[in-house]
Amino acid sequence: MSQDLTLLCRDDQLQEGLARGFDPWAQGRDTVLALRWRGQVRVYRNLCPHLDVAMQYRKDRFMSGDGRHIVCFAHGALFQPDNGFCVLGPCQGQSLQALMVKVDVSGNVWLEEGGPRANDEAIACASMD
Numbered sequence: 484m485s486q487d488l489t490l491l492c493r494d495d496q497l498q499e500g501l502a503r504g505f506d507p508w509a510q511g512r513d514t515v516l517a518l519r520w521r522g523q524v525r526v527y528r529n530l531c532p533h534l535d536v537a538m539q540y541r542k543d544r545f546m547s548g549d550g551r552h553i554v555c556f557a558h559g560a561l562f563q564p565d566n567g568f569c570v571l572g573p574c575q576g577q578s579l580q581a582l583m584v585k586v587d588v589s590g591n592v593w594l595e596e597g598g599p600r601a602n603d604e605a606i607a608c609a610s611m612d
């Protein structure tokens with residue numbers, strides 16, 4: 484594998500419609516969220532475009548009650564799981580930051596880009612994990 488890739492998780496750790504948080508750059512908190520949606524692996528930075536805060540209210544709680552959207556629990560914004568587009572809430576029309584991934588033949592999921600943001604230390608975390 485290229486040195487530009489960052490290991491995220493194993494493919495079988497991602498279940499259809501269930502988002503999980505990960506800390507691929509060892510920042511001490513889940514800086515990305517990943518899920519399988521309609522068979523495709525989707526990964527986003529765990530940052531709401533409204534206020535740049537983490538979105539879960541506790542470990543791995545990223546989905547709305549009906550399981551149809553990723554939700555920011557700070558103010559209830561709803562995002563489409565397939566593209567991160569906000570369809571309801573204060574950041575309606577904006578999007579989560581998607582990260583490109585690659586799944587290798589051994590079932591490892593790799594991030595193809597990204598890295599911790601320069602201001603990651605300043606990001607308030609709304610999670611209770």
Ligand code: FES
Binds near residue numbers: 533534573
């Ligand atoms: S911080 Fe996410 S909706 Fe306000």
